[in-house]
Each structure stands twice: as structure tokens, then as C-alpha cells.
Amino acid sequence: MLAMPNRPALLRLPLTAAIAAAVLLTTGIAGAQAKPAKPAKAAQAVKATASKSASVRRASADTVDLAAARTGLPASVTAALRRANVPLSAASFYVVKVGAPQARVSWNAETPMNPASTMKVVTTFAGLQLLGPDYRWLTSLYADSEPTADGTVRGNVYLRGRGDPKLVPEEMAKLVATARNAGATTIDGDVVLDRSFFADAAEGTYTIDGESQRAYNVNPDALLYAFKTLSFTITPDAAGRTVDVAVTPALAQLRVENRLTLTNGRCGDWRSRATPNIAPQPDGTVVATFEGTYSGDCGERVVNLATLSHSDFIWGGFVAEWQAAGGRFAHMPGLRSGAVPRGAFLLSRHYGQPLGDVVRDINKFSNNVMARQLFLTIGAEMDRSGPASTARSAQVIRRWLTRQGLDMPGLVLDNGSGLSREERISAYDMARLLQQALASDVGYTLVDSLPILGVDGTLRNRLTRAHAAGNAYLKTGTLADVRALAGYVDATNGSRYVVVAYINHPNASAAQEAHDALMEWVFRGAP
Template identity: 30%
Template sequence: MARQVPGTLPTAIVSAALGIVLAGACVWAAGPWSGGQRVSERHDRVSAAAKPSAAASRDSAAPSSPSPSTRSTGPAHTPAAAALVPVLAGGKPGGTVTGEELAGVLRPLTAAPGLGKHVGVAVADPSSSALLFDDNAGEGFAPASTNKVVTAVAALGALGPDKRLTTRVVRGPDGPAGPAIVLVGGGDPTLSTQAAPADPAWRPAALDDLAAATASALLAKGVNSVTLGYDASLFGGPALNPTWSAGYTDGNVAPVAGLMADEGRARPADELSPRVAEPAAAAAAAFAERLAAHGVKAVGKPAATSASGDQVASVASPRLADLVEHMLTVSDNDLAEALLRQVAIAGGKPATFDGGVAAVRDELTKLGVDLGGLQTVDGSGLSREDRISPAFLVRVLSSAAADDHPDLRAALTGLPVAGFTGTLAEDGRYTSPQSSAGAGLVRAKTGSLTGVVTLAGLVRDNDGQLLVFALMADQAGDTAAARAAVDRMATTLAGCGCGAAG
């Protein structure tokens, strides 16, 4: 049974007079925010057939300066417990909208220009296993980044919302050059060399903090010079999925490694920076620089090794719930692939693409999710060989809203808010006459590859009924037109009751 949070939702939430006011209130309560800035999806407009140019691959999570039209005016973040108000507040258990009503308003929209010939739509009330609307809902589609919803739910189920990823420094065996230490990766790609973000709720672990704590411990023992090794063995290979375009490392994803800083960017402050070939070695070099700044010199070049000594210092990532929210809001490919491997580790499988995919399937089975319609090879949706059905995405979203799975709720609170946060607050989305009424009301994960446009999330309709939906097109001829079409469909659901939509 889907969770019914106490509260009252006005039935006139999509009226033109109150729309933007309610939208702002929804976003204020909803969170999460990404430093108050709009963030692009990481793999939009990437060609799978050829290496893309930097301009072609900017579906990455690059914060852009908010334009004057940016509507984000609320506080930076609110706790997850309050994050679904009013989207999940109150409402009518079971609802009143019918499949016939949905078909009348949605089916004409599936033929919108730009969507192409392969379109799938699934809509359901999460309290029921039956679909309210089914248009090719059982067919497999390239999901693009809506695959991250699957990764998010599996990670929360396998690890729990309070799990943190720890990066450590341990003592190594002393050698001719003297004392040795080893930097040990905990699979946290958000480990940062940068200043703390403006968003007070998003505080990734800082490499400088780890260096400071390490230096303090060493200096207290009279050690001011060490040899430095690094251990990235937590994750196995291959580091890049063989089905990915070679051009993805131009700015969309780094080689997956158990140790990295700044998600492997060659220019850490630039979200669109190309990625380094060896993230672990780059992280160790950055750590050595910071260690020296705190009074301890690392002699020679850091070398790959294994770690087994006593711990010297450590830093921990944000809670897994916060990592999941961040991943979904900004569509973070590196974090998605790291979490896929964390699921594998929790499930006792190799921390590889194959092990992660198998572990995700096992975890979803434990959660009671029917696996029909799920065939993936990665955790981010970058692969064009991924196939997910709209019906499956609806089942996964419904599981995250269920009473018996409260630990999965971050998979919903992390969904971007239409027109306000993350990947739904850019490129003019939810600003047109056909979709602006959905601003602040629709919460959904976007997905984009060249020719692929997807959207999966939740909304309350005009009668207060909670609906989960998945809208997918993987033969889209015009990306902008296809996005406008799926945004209009989601907005139509918000206006359902259902004759008010059109």
C-alpha cells in the first residue's frame, strides 16, 4: 500500500491564479537543492556513434549561473522527512481518475512531433499493482538517466539511508625511506579538493580535512616525512563500460575507481572538465600536495599498493540518502556507477559492472519488485544497451512510496522539481504555456541521450490522487520537441480529474 502522509492538499492546485505561488511553496518544502543553481544532466546530447565534442556532451552536471527567470527562491534544503509536501501529502487513497479519462487526454499527446515512432507511457496509483494507463508500457526502452532511479532504490535497500562511504589513511610497512602511509579509497567519488559548496546541506568529504587530520597524527609522533601509497582496490574492472562511447570521458563520466577526488576531473572546479585516465593516482597526488601544506612531506611519487595497517585518519561522505538525492537531482553519472558497486559489495558480489547489475536485481527482488522489463548493463543509463520498460519504472517508484519501505524515500525526495531544481530547472523546461502549470507540481527524473528522452516520477492530480508515471521515447527526432512533449504529458497528469487537462 502506498504511503499516505497526513495532510490536506487543495483540489485547486493547478489553477492559473495559484499555480506559481503553490509551486514556490512546493519547492520550498521539497528540496533538495544544488547550491541554489540549476544543473544540467550529465549525458544529454552525447552521440553513441562517435566521440562527441565538448559542446555536444553538456548533459553533464555543470552548475550554471541562475538566469533572471530562475524561480528558485526558497531555502537551500530541508530534511527528507518534509521533502514530499505537498506532492505526497493527504489526497485520496485509491483516487478517482480512470484509465478511460487518462487515455482521452494522454493518447493524443503520444503522437506529438519529435517523440518519434517508439513511445511508451505507464501511469499508476502506487497503492495498486494495476496500470491506469498503458501505451507500450511493457516494452523495453533505452532509459538514459531514468536508470538512476533503479540504482537509487537498490542502493537504499541494500545499504540503508544512513550509510556513509569512508576514505581512510592507514599505516603502511616502513621502508628504507622511512615511515609509510596508504590512502585507501572507500568508493566515494564526491571526495572533494574544492571549497565547501554554498548549499549547507551538501557537504562532501574534503580531502584537505583528511590531510590535516593525517598530518596532525603523524606530527604528534614526530613524523614529518613519509612515503605515500594508494589503494583503489575496492572496485574491480573494467573501469569503463565496454558499451559506452569512448567520448564519454570528455566530460560525462570518469573511469570508475574505488579512489577518486572531484569525480576524476582534470580541472576540479570545472564541472564539464575532461576526466583523468587514472583517478586514483590523481587523488593520491592531490592528497600529497595537501599533506605537505600541513607540514608532512610525501617523498617520491605515490604508488599503487595494498593497505592493511592501523588507521591514521578518515573522512566520511554525506549519508547515503543525501548521496542518492544529489545523484538524482543533478543526474550524477560517477555517483551512480559508484553506488552500483556499493550494492554489489553489500550483496557479496564483485564490485564490477556485472556484479553491480546482478546485485541490483537481487536487491529489487528482496524488495518485492517484479523484474520484468529490466535489462541493464550499468548504473547510470549511459549505455544504449540498457533496456527498461515504463511499467518497470512505475513499479520501482511505487516501491519507494510504499509504507513498508520507508528507507527508500530518498529515491523520491531526490527527484528534480519541475521548473525549480536540478535537471528540470533548465533549458526552458516548464515555462511554456503547455507545461508551466506543472512547475513545482511534477517531480521526476529526466533522461537524455541523442534520440532518447525519458521522464519518470510522481505528481498529484487535480483531485488529490497520487500518480506515478514513466514517459519514454528512444527514437526521438527532435530532442527539444520531445522534452516539451513529455513535460506536457506530466503537466496534463497534474491537471487530471481529468477533464481540466487539454
């Protein structure tokens, strides 16, 4: 059992005792103006105060021990919850050795809780089983006509997406290269975007916290490109005279105006000075303007901004990659939306990275938009009755769970990423799913996708020097009032445990110590 850190006795006193102690201290300071106490009485007063402090410590320890006995949790966990001012009623835990008939810990385990990003475990396991680890998303480029002898494509070209969550510049370059190798050199028409694989409502404008330019809030799209996020890298030059600004991905309509001046001194609030003003211009270009000073002490910094619409982003990315590959346009192409016409000529098709690799990115780095892309893809591929929607995906996953024998009456699926105030699952149901996943044919792939404690992903800086480091594979989750943990811990006794822990409370952010204590306790074999 972990030892509780020592704290000054005064901090553990009830309010009346704390006031009494404060009075005693004040009297001592002002002793010259007070009638001196007789030595015997003074000693008795000190002894009585010490006795009260010891009683308070015993009462506090007794409370922790009672909570531990009632929940089955170790005292280190219940004590950490008390220090964070999180009541046991706001937490749920389920710990079971893989294959054991009975849980080692089960507290509030069947109460549906907001799981935050641990909901990605449900989405990725469903995707791996329903679509298969080798599933690849398809992005296609069509044209109104076959390229002429001189390589001119007369008419429009059509980009049709099927929700690839990792259509990044390197992948777009492959799509373009295939079209160029097929003989296309010049496009004499517009770029038409076919985004019909996802329902129009899939994009939406809702964000969980109103931060619409944060990358984690990007909404899904059938033609998601580079996570719809611009990454600006600000770097002072080695000579200490100028500040360089680079941006990825390249967008044809984007122009950077760098007016930053390099200064000396403390770095301070670098972000406010290194965040550009992004403004569309009358000629159709978009200008990102950097102004003000930037301290060389800041070194290289990166600013990520989710800006522009999905349509503008993919159009600019395609045009830039076409030109980078040596392709030309008879005139700057316009941007349109529409379906690929029947009989259109296929210029190029590109299959993205396999789902098994994508799942690693989703879980290791808790990528919300990639999880949402997968969630919608599951519905679209398994139910071909129409464009993807969150409702259709939720129905498909519920039917799949039922076939697995995992009926979950308290499960609430919203977008599949956990970036939601609506999603719910109980610790017990999540543990059942983790047990099922481990026994499945995709168990290794799923476990391999989870962050490793103290090693990588969202757990790379957690308990790095603890004995449990390197022996726990867990998905984390945090929202303003949620802290969550779900996955596997390999214990010193050779057993593997399924561990699920949820806290739903305004003080959840202060309760990481409770989850850390739980992981270390399980690692020691849940003694």
C-alpha cells in the first residue's frame, strides 16, 4: 500500500480545531501583552492540542480505510480521491484478471459514465472486426474526358472521397502521380468535389467548447484533407537576425505575409505573437499575416490552426500538389461540388493506409477527427442504404455488439470519439468489451494500438519512473469534468488485468493521482 504523504497537522484539523490552533499561535506571538500561563497549564494545553491532532489523523485514516474496505479499492486510491475532493459516488472502477470469474474491484461499475476518449476503444474494435485490419479508404480522380494526345483533360476533374482519415500531402501526391503517369498534363476545367459518401450533416458546426480553430474540434468529411489543419512553424534564424515562417500543407490559394521582427529577452506569451490573422481576399486568395515581435529565446514553435472550409482546404491541396508534380491548368480552376457523372473517365484511384495502421494513430494520439471518420465509415460500409450518418453508424455498432453477446442498455453513442457530452458507457461494459477484444482475432492489433504507460502516445510522460512503466496498455480520456482510463495492465505475478476507471466530477482534473495509484496497485498484482 502506498504511504500517504505527511502534511502539517493544522491542515487536517476540523474548522473549529483549526481556529483554536490559530488562536493559540496568535497568543504566543503577543505574549508580552498577555498574562503568562503557569508552566503546568501551558504543558497541558500543548498536550491537549497534540492529542486532538492525533485524533484527527486517526479519523482521516479510518475514513480512508473504511472507503477502501467498502469499495475493494486500495487505500492509496481512495485517499487520492479525497485529496482531489472527488466523492466516491462520482467515480466508477472495474478491475478483473483476464479469464477470472469474478472482479477484483467493482465499484459503481454498472453506472453509465461519460468515458471521454476511451470511447475510441469501442469504435476501433468495431472497425477492426467489421472492416478488417487491411481495410483501406479509396479516393478517386475522374474526368469528363480521356486525356488528349498532348495530355489535356478537356472539361472538369472530379475528386471523390470515401472518408479517408489520413489523406495527407504524401497520399495526395500519390493520387496525382498516378494521374500524371496516365498521361494527364493539363486540366482545362474546374475541380468538382464529390463528398456524397458522408451525409451533409456529418460536417456540422458544433464544437464541444467553442474553440472552432482547434485541431481536435475538426468535424469529419468525406474529403478530409490533412486534418483540415494548417501547421505554421516559426523559427529564428541561426544568425539571430530574422524569423522564418513555414506552413504545411501547401494550399494553392494560401499566402503567408511574415512581418515578424526578431527581438531579445524572455519568450513569454509567444503564442499570441505567433498566431496569424487569416483573411480571405477579394481575388480568392487567403492571406495569413504574422505581425509584431518574436523573441529568439522562444526557439522553434509550431502553431496549428483548423481554418477554412473542408471544400476550400481539399481544393487548395489538390491544386498545389498537381502543380508541384509539374501539372498545369489552362486557367485557375473553379471550385464546385457535385457527383461524379456516369461514364466519367477514371484518371486515378488511391487506397489509403490500412485500418490497422490508422487505429494506432487514433488510439496512441487520441485523434478525434480520425475516430469520427472511422465511426462514419463503419456505418457507410456496413449499411449501404444511404450516405454515412452518426445514427446509422450507432445502429450498426449496436447490432454488432449484440452479435458479440455484448448488449449494453446504458450505452450512448454520439460520434464515436468521446469528444461529446452525450456519450455514455459503464465501466463493467467497457471491461466486457476489452475482454472480448483480447480474445478476438484482432486482439493483438487493438492492444498494440493503445498507449504504453511511460513510453508513448498520451501516456509517454505518465509514471515514467514507476515500476509499472512499460507494462500497461491503456486508452486515456479527459474532458473538463471527466478523467478516464481503460485497457490492460500486466502484473508482476504474470497475470494480465483489465482495468477501467471513470471519474465524472468538476474536480476530475485533480484526480490523476487516483488513477496512477490504481495502475501501480494492479501492477503489483492487486494484492
